[in-house]
Structures are given as structure tokens and as C-alpha cells.
Amino acid sequence: MQTLTSKLLVIMLIVGILAGTTACSESDNKKVETTAVDDSAQAQTPEQRFGGTQLAMPADIIVANPAANAERNAYFGDLHVHTTYSFDAYAFGTLATPYDAYRYAKGAAIKHPGGFDVQLRQPLDFYAVTDHAMFLGVVGAAADTSTEISKLPHMKDIHNLNAPENMNIGSLPQRIAAFTTFLPQTLAGLLDGSIEIDMVNDITRNAWSDTIKAAEEFNKPGEFTTFVAYEYTSSTDDRGNLHRNVIFRGADKLPAMPFSRFHSQNPEGLWDWMDGLREQGIESLAIPHNSNGSNGQMFKLEDWAGNPMDDAYAEQRIRNEPLIEITQIKGTSETHPLLSNTDEWADFEIMPYRIATQLYSEPHGSYAREALLNGLAFEDKGISNPYKFGFIGASDTHTGATSDDETDFFSKVGILDSNSVLRGAVPLSEQQAELVRTAGRAEIKEIDGKEYASGAYETWGASGLTGVWAEENTRDDIYNALRRKETFATSGPRMRVRFFAGYGFDEEMLNSPDMLTRAYAEGSSMGSDLLAKGGGTPSFIAWAMRDANSAGLQRLQIIKGWTVAGEHHEQVYDVACSDGGSVDPVTHRCPDNGAKVDLSDCSITQGVGDPEIKTVWTDPDFDPEVRAFYYVRVLENPTCRWSTWDALRAGVAPRSDLKATIQERAWTSPIWFVPES
Numbered sequence: 001m002q003t004l005t006s007k008l009l010v011i012m013l014i015v016g017i018l019a020g021t022t023a024c025s026e027s028d029n030k031k032v033e034t035t036a037v038d039d040s041a042q043a044q045t046p047e048q049r050f051g052g053t054q055l056a057m058p059a060d061i062i063v064a065n066p067a068a069n070a071e072r073n074a075y076f077g078d079l080h081v082h083t084t085y086s087f088d089a090y091a092f093g094t095l096a097t098p099y100d101a102y103r104y105a106k107g108a109a110i111k112h113p114g115g116f117d118v119q120l121r122q123p124l125d126f127y128a129v130t131d132h133a134m135f136l137g138v139v140g141a142a143a144d145t146s147t148e149i150s151k152l153p154h155m156k157d158i159h160n161l162n163a164p165e166n167m168n169i170g171s172l173p174q175r176i177a178a179f180t181t182f183l184p185q186t187l188a189g190l191l192d193g194s195i196e197i198d199m200v201n202d203i204t205r206n207a208w209s210d211t212i213k214a215a216e217e218f219n220k221p222g223e224f225t226t227f228v229a230y231e232y233t234s235s236t237d238d239r240g241n242l243h244r245n246v247i248f249r250g251a252d253k254l255p256a257m258p259f260s261r262f263h264s265q266n267p268e269g270l271w272d273w274m275d276g277l278r279e280q281g282i283e284s285l286a287i288p289h290n291s292n293g294s295n296g297q298m299f300k301l302e303d304w305a306g307n308p309m310d311d312a313y314a315e316q317r318i319r320n321e322p323l324i325e326i327t328q329i330k331g332t333s334e335t336h337p338l339l340s341n342t343d344e345w346a347d348f349e350i351m352p353y354r355i356a357t358q359l360y361s362e363p364h365g366s367y368a369r370e371a372l373l374n375g376l377a378f379e380d381k382g383i384s385n386p387y388k389f390g391f392i393g394a395s396d397t398h399t400g401a402t403s404d405d406e407t408d409f410f411s412k413v414g415i416l417d418s419n420s421v422l423r424g425a426v427p428l429s430e431q432q433a434e435l436v437r438t439a440g441r442a443e444i445k446e447i448d449g450k451e452y453a454s455g456a457y458e459t460w461g462a463s464g465l466t467g468v469w470a471e472e473n474t475r476d477d478i479y480n481a482l483r484r485k486e487t488f489a490t491s492g493p494r495m496r497v498r499f500f501a502g503y504g505f506d507e508e509m510l511n512s513p514d515m516l517t518r519a520y521a522e523g524s525s526m527g528s529d530l531l532a533k534g535g536g537t538p539s540f541i542a543w544a545m546r547d548a549n550s551a552g553l554q555r556l557q558i559i560k561g562w563t564v565a566g567e568h569h570e571q572v573y574d575v576a577c578s579d580g581g582s583v584d585p586v587t588h589r590c591p592d593n594g595a596k597v598d599l600s601d602c603s604i605t606q607g608v609g610d611p612e613i614k615t616v617w618t619d620p621d622f623d624p625e626v627r628a629f630y631y632v633r634v635l636e637n638p639t640c641r642w643s644t645w646d647a648l649r650a651g652v653a654p655r656s657d658l659k660a661t662i663q664e665r666a667w668t669s670p671i672w673f674v675p676e677s
Contacts (some may be wrong), residue, residue, distance in 0.1 A: 071516040072469040072486075074496040077107070077126030078402045079229065079466055080245050080289060080328065080394030085207045086231075087135040089398040090143070091179040092414030093162055096400030098129040098214035104401045106224055114418030115167065118401045118410055121549060122494075125473050126225035129400075130245045132233045133260035137201060137207025139182060146534055149199055154185040169422070171417060172439035190262075203258050210581060216251055221474045228254060232270050232286065234261040240297030241290045241355040242267055245394075246274070246322070249283040249479045266304040268313075271320040285482060289325035289390060291356025292333040293355040296365030299387060301374060314384035323482060326368050326391040326489045326667055327464035329403065329412045330355065330456070334633075334667060335369040342494060342557075345635065345663070347460035349491070356454055358443070369561060369570065370432020372629050376563040379627060390485030390527045390669030391631070402465075404492035406662065407602075409462040409642035417457050420646035424458035425655060427451060428649075444588040448656055458658055462642045463491045467666070469498075469525070485527025486653050488632075490666040493550035498543040498614075499526040499632045499668040506540040507616050515541075526631070527669040532676040535624050539670075542575055543614035544634040549636040550664060554578050554581075555590045558617060562628035572633075576615035579608060585620075595637035597661045602640035602648055624675060631670040635663045 042677030071547065082089045083098050093113030096104075100222040104110045107123035131137075141147045142155040143162060150159060157178040160166065167175070189195030190539070208230075215226040228251045234242045244267065248254060259273045267286075274284055291298035303313050326333050331351025340346040354361045368391070396412060403410045411417040420426040427450040429437065436442055436453050445454035452458075467488040468481035481487060488497045498516075502523025509515045519541055524530040530538055546553050556576040562569050576585050577590035584591075595608045637660040640648070647654040654660045 010673070016097060027088060031405035041142070047233065054580075060476065069471045070520065072481075073473075075125035075225075075468050075470055075473055076465050076490075076494050077124050077128075077468075077478075078395050078397075079126075079128045079130065079227065079247060079287065079392060080231075080396045081127060081129050081400060081402065082131055082231070082396070082398040083129055083330070083400045084140055085131040086135045087132060087139040088179065088399060089131070089400075089401035089414065090139040090162065091158075091175055091182070092305060092323065092398055093167055093175070093418050094414050095162055098131075098211050098400075099217070099399035101129050102127055102214060102218035102224075106218070110401060110409055112399055112418065113167065113414035116410075118403070120402065121405060123224075124402070126227070126478055128227040128229040128245070128247060129214065130229045130231045131207070131211065133187065133204070133230045133258035134233050135183075135200070136204040136230070136258070136260075138203050139188070141203045142182070142275050145327060148514075149203065152186075152189070152195065154181055156187075156662045157181060167415070169435065170397065172416065172435060175415065175520075176439045201257065203246055208257050212251060212254060219251075219475065222472060222540050224479050225473055225475055225541070227475065227479070230258040232258075232260060232267070234265050234267065234293070235355070236293060236297050239251050239354045239357055239359060240295035240361075240563075241293040242288075242297060243290060243355070244270065244286040244288050245325070246270075246284055246286050247479075247482070250475060253280075253282055255282065255439055268304055268316075268643070274320050275316065283479075284320075285323065286321050287323045287325055287394075288321060289328060289394065289396065290320050290330050290333065290351075290355055291324065291366050291368065291371075292301050292331045292336075292351055293353060293361050294366050295354050295359075296362035297364045299371035299374065301365075309378065309383065309386055314378065317386045318384075318388055322389060322485055323392050323487060323669075324389045325394050327393040327461075327491055328396045329460045330396060331459065331461065332463065332491070333366070333368055333454055335367050336363040339367055340570060343570075345572075345633075345665075348665070349459075349463065351456060351661070353456050353459075369559070370568070373561045373568040373570065376627050376629065377566045377568070378560065380563055380566055388672065390487045391489045391667050392466040392482075393491065394466060394487030394489050395464065400581060404462050404465055406462045406492065406640060406642045409645070409647050411457065411460060413457075420650055422453055422457070423460075423643070423646065424453045425643040425658075426650045426652055428453060441570070452655060458643060458655070459631065461491065461662075465490045465492060465494065465599065467494075467496065473654075485669045486525055487527065488666055488668045491662075491664045493547035493636065493664045495547050495550075495553070495634060495635045495636075495664075495666040496545040497632055497634055497666050497668050497672065498541065500528040500541040501630065501671045501673075503533050503536050503538055505541055505616050509541065510543075510614055510616060516667060524671055526671060529636075529672050529674050531674050532624055537618060537622050537624070538673065539616050539618045540575075540630060541614070541616055542632045544612070544666065545634070545674060546609075546611045546636070548611075551604055551639050552595075552611065553613050554593055554609055554635050554637045556613045556615065557633045557635070558630055559633055560619065560621075560628055560630050562623075562626050564626060571621070573617070573619075575617040576613045578610040578613060578637075593637070597638050597640055599644065599648075599654065599660055600641070604637060627675055628673045629670040630673070632668040635665045638663050
């Protein structure tokens with residue numbers, strides 16, 4: 001009997017093990033959720049609950065889907081890229097397809113509209129082609145004289161626009177004329193019915209399908225990530241920029257064509273459409289860009305109709321727009337000297353115009369830091385915060401190719417800014433000046449007795465990139481990082497930046513092997529809230545690592561913003577210095593580390609600046625009763641700006657009204673301190 005009982009126990013154990021093994025194998029890719037159990041029942045031994053003698057149960061736990069790389073990796077990419085399907089990019093001479101754009105991101109050389117090859121110094125981890133939904137693919141179709149749309153009278157100037165014989169600077173007048181004629185006349189034809197909307201929609205659907213196909217072809221989980229995406233391109237009637245890039249999480253289910261300004265000039269219409277798609281299982285997020293050129297319209301204090309913002313508006317906006325693009329070629333939108341007059345670094349790559357104009361753009365309502373402060377003021381009034389966003393960087397290239405290298409900047413609008421003369425960095429010859437005047441491409445400005453092309457182009461910058469902290473290089477992991485705002489922006493170099501807040505963090509953690517594990521487990525990471533804890537004072541871990549292909553790091557800063565009774569306050573704290581320097585406790589500034597640039601050859605001081613800066617910092621002005629945001633900004637040593645590199649290669653002096661040097665930088669998404677209610 002004893003032998004039989006033993007055999008039965010063994011059989012039962014084997015069956016149990018096999019059943020357990022089968023269950024685990026079937027749920028390898030499923031997340032295991034735990035359920036709370038009654039404590040009193042948990043405390044009872046098997047004998048107490050069931051009676052009889054039982055074998056001891058091992059305490060080992062099998063996790064069906066363990067967190068892959070819980071400390072996360074930094075991945076870099078560009079979520080704002082235009083190709084030949086964008087109406088303006090085609091007019092600029094761009095023939096690069098979405099397929100070419102993805103090849104470029106993976107490290108291949110592609111052809112610039114100016115006739116030369118462009119190639120990244122090192123491949124990117126992810127990329128999104130974001131062609132304009134409005135007139136997607138239409139200009140390219142109109143240039144092909146075999147198509148129905150090419151037969152419309154006003155398309156004549158576009159015919160064969162990018163034929164080989166027209167791919168030169170001499171075609172500038174034709175390109176400008178074609179571009180300025182196409183938009184208003186095509187739109188007017190659609191509105192009065194003289195142009196069939198189905199014909200335009202069919203072109204858009206085909207281009208959109210090909211965009212999706214390219215993204216699917218190049219998406220390689222674990223190696224290279226693509227996102228199906230596009231740009232919603234709208235503006236106010238006074239040309240205030242309201243553009244957004246819409247990024248879809250997956251590609252298994254997508255709309256047949258993208259929502260554009262044709263469907264709603266008001267971005268609230270875009271959010272309604274996105275919410276409707278979400279109900280159908282299609283997840284996406286929108287990323288506003290170039291708020292700097294919005295003339296105060298991007299971050300207003302009221303809705304489109306001029307009504308005060310309420311909870312419903314704020315919640316819909318932040319649900320659909322958890323991020324903003326803080327830097328790109330057309331300028332940086334962190335802050336402005338008129339808004340942050342105590343921030344010595346506020347005057348960074350400021351593009352002062354409304355997009356595609358030389359009209360002044362009002363700073364109030366156009367910059368991220370002020371919007372973050374306005375968001376806190378809304379919360380002070382008991383209204384949901386519509387501006388609780390994280391930061392990314394991007395290029396907005398219109399050549400399919402990111403141009404984020406100061407030493408080899410080729411800007412963004414193809415033939416129109418394909419050389420240093422057209423970019424305004426090098427003086428015009430008489431012949432070139434006449435060409436620029438004829439094209440109406442830019443003003444001509446006399447500086448130091450020489451004529452330069454002048455307008456917006458010389459204010460543009462070699463920027464930027466998105467950094468994310470994600471478990472793996474996959475759509476799901478990177479999209480999840482975007483959603484939780486564990487993102488940072490750089491002005492081009494691939495600096496990596498960490499930022500955490502918590503209670504009990506100390507200097508000993510910095511060199512501890514479990515620092516990241518503790519920081520994630522016990523604190524809040526960039527993009528999230530830090531809740532008040534019994535009146536305690538939090539501390540912050542800030543950590544930056546340089547790009548090995550760029551300059552050393554000079555200083556690590558934390559920018560704080562807070563409101564008291566709706567009044568805005570901000571402070572820039574240097575929290576760690578390079579080269580062993582110490583922060584002055586009164587000025588909150590690092591000493592000058594002596595880094596210089598030799599403008600005769602753009603060489604920089606060697607042996608100055610750190611490869612890594614990190615610290616644990618406590619806010620000396622912390623008030624547990626006041627809501628606030630904090631974000632990290634890290635600055636490199638000075639290097640030559642792209643315009644100086646252009647002048648150096650041309651053998652001329654740098655243009656005196658442009659900054660000769662630049663301090664490349666990175667910004668983390670904020671952490672918001674939430675006081676006890």
C-alpha cells in the first residue's frame with residue numbers, strides 16, 4: 001500500500017509538472033498578472049486547510065514574460081522626415097522615397113537634390129517618414145505628364161519639374177513659381193468643384209499605402225524600428241503654425257488615408273478623429289512642432305473658439321499630445337530671452353519668424369517652458385493641465401535625410417538651400433544675387449560691405465534627435481517610452497541623459513551597481529509625477545554621458561518652474577560642473593572651464609570637459625506645498641556653428657551678425673512635483 005501511494009504521488013507530481021510546463025509554454029508571450037489573496041487563508045498551512053499530510057510546496061516563481069532589460073537602453077531616432085511625397089519637398093527637388101529615407105537612417109548614402117551624396121556618421125535606431133497629409137503625393141503626380149491631374153491648366157509649371165536637366169540652382173525661379181501657384185489654385189479648384197476630389201484622394205491613398213509598405217518593409221524588431229506616420233499641417237489665418245506629426249503605434253490596422261487640414265483647420269478636429277480611431281483599436285499620438293513659429297497660437301490659454309479651457313479640453317489634448325518637439329532645423333522652442341531673462345542660455349537657435357514667412361512670431365504662447373508654467377497655473381485653479389508634455393527633438397528634413405551635424409550641414413529644403421551661399425553663410429556673387437532676386441527666394445542683406453541671402457534660412461540649426469529609454473528596439477517598447485514620456489531631446493549630438501526623483505536618494509547611490517534598479521523602483525523617472533511624501537524633501541539624480549563624436553560636457557543643469565497664486569517663477573540651477581568645478585551656492589553657476597574655439601580652423605580646446613557628469617541634487621528652495629516641474633539640460637563645450645563651418649570651407653570670414661559658435665545640448669522631459677492636496 002505504501003509503495004502504491006508513493007507511486008501515485010510520483011505520478012501526480014509528474015502530471016502537475018507537465019501541466020505547469022505546458023501552461024508556461026502557452027503563455028510565454030503573455031504578461032502574468034497577480035491577484036490579491038486573503039491574508040488569513042494565505043497564512044494557513046496545507047494541513048490546516050485540507051487535512052492530511054502534504055508535500056512541501058517550493059517557493060520558486062516562474063515569470064512568463066520577464067521584463068526585458070529593466071534598466072532600459074537609450075535609442076536615438078527622428079520622428080519628422082519628409083520625402084518626395086510631400087508637396088513642398090517635391091517642389092524643392094526631392095526624389096528620395098520613404099524607402100530611401102529608411103535606407104539613409106540605417107546608414108546608407110542617398111542622393112541629395114543638390115546632386116551630392118549624404119550619409120549619417122552612424123545609423124539611427126528608429127525613424128518615421130511624416131509626409132504632409134495635405135496633397136500627399138499630388139505634386140509628384142502632377143509633374144508626370146501622363147496623369148490626369150497633370151492636365152489641369154495650373155499644373156503646367158510643375159511638368160517635369162525634377163527632370164535631370166532641371167535639377168540645378170538655375171531652376172529656382174520655376175520652383176518658387178510652381179510652389180506658390182500650386183497651393184492656392186488647387187485648393188480653390190477643390191472648393192469650387194472644378195477639380196475632382198476623388199482624383200486627389202486616390203493619389204493620396206496610393207501614396208499613403210506605399211508609405212505604409214515602406215515602413216513595414218524596413219521595420220526589423222530588435223534592430224531597427226519604423227513607425228507609420230504623417231504630418232497634419234495646419235495654421236491659423238494669420239499664419240500661426242499648428243503643425244503636428246501623428247505617429248501610429250502599429251501597422252496591422254490603419255486608416256485608409258490620413259486626416260489633414262482639409263478635414264479640419266482646428267487641431268481639436270484631429271483629436272476627435274484620433275479618439276475615434278482609438279475606439280476602433282488604432283492607437284496614435286500627435287507631436288506639435290515649431291511652436292516657436294506659431295505666433296502665440298500653439299500654447300494659448302483658450303480653445304480654438306476662444307472659450308476658456310476646461311477639464312474636457314485639457315484631458316483630450318494631453319491624451320492625444322503627450323509630447324512636443326522642442327528643437328529642430330527651424331529653431332528651438334524651449335524658451336526665449338524675452339520670456340526667460342535670467343537664463344543666460346535662453347538665446348539658443350532662435351528662429352523668430354512664423355513658418356514659411358518673414359513675419360515676426362509672438363514669443364508668448366510659443367515656447368515650451370512658458371507653456372509648462374501655464375499648465376501649473378491651470379492646476380492651481382483646479383483645472384486639468386493641458387500642457388503636461390514631454391520633450392523630443394527631430395529634424396523636419398525635406399530631403400529624406402536628417403541633417404544634424406554642424407560640420408556637414410545640408411539644411412532641409414533641397415535645391416533651395418543646397419549650398420552655403422543659398423543658406424546665407426557665404427557672400428553672394430553678382431550672378432547669384434540676381435538669381436536670388438529673380439526667384440524671390442530670400443531678401444538680400446548687406447553685412448560688412450558684402451551681400452548675403454537673408455531670411456529665415458540662416459537662423460535654422462543643425463538639429464535635432466529624439467532619445468528614448470526603452471527595453472528593446474521595437475515598436476511597442478519605443479512607443480511605450482513615447483507614451484510615458486521617458487524621452488529626451490538633443491540638438492544633434494547623441495548625448496544620453498538620465499533623470500530621476502525620489503526620497504532617500506543620496507550620493508552613495510551614484511556609483512552603486514543597483515542605482516538604476518533602485519531609481520526605477522523607488523522613484524519617478526523623466527516624464528512622470530513625483531508625489532509629496534509626508535512633507536519630505538525629494539532629491540534628484542541627474543546623469544549625462546557625452547557623444548564620443550562630439551565635444552566634452554561642460555555643465556549639468558536643472559530647470560525648475562513653479563507657480564504661486566498663478567504667478568510664474570523659474571530658476572536655472574547648475575547642479576554639476578566639469579573638470580572638478582564646484583557650483584557657487586549663491587549664483588547656482590559653475591565656473592568657466594576654459595573651453596574655447598579657434599575660429600581660424602574650428603579646433604576646440606583639448607582636455608577640457610567631461611565624458612560623464614552625474615550628481616544627486618536637492619532643491620535648496622523646495623517648498624512641499626507648491627507644485628513645480630523640473631527638467632535637466634546638459635551643455636557641451638562650445639563648438640563651431642554650421643554657418644562658421646560653411647564660411648571656413650569657403651575661405652571667408654564668418655558672417656558677423658550670426659553666432660560663430662554653439663553649445664550643443666540635450667533636454668529631458670520634466671518631472672512634476674505634486675503637493676499633498
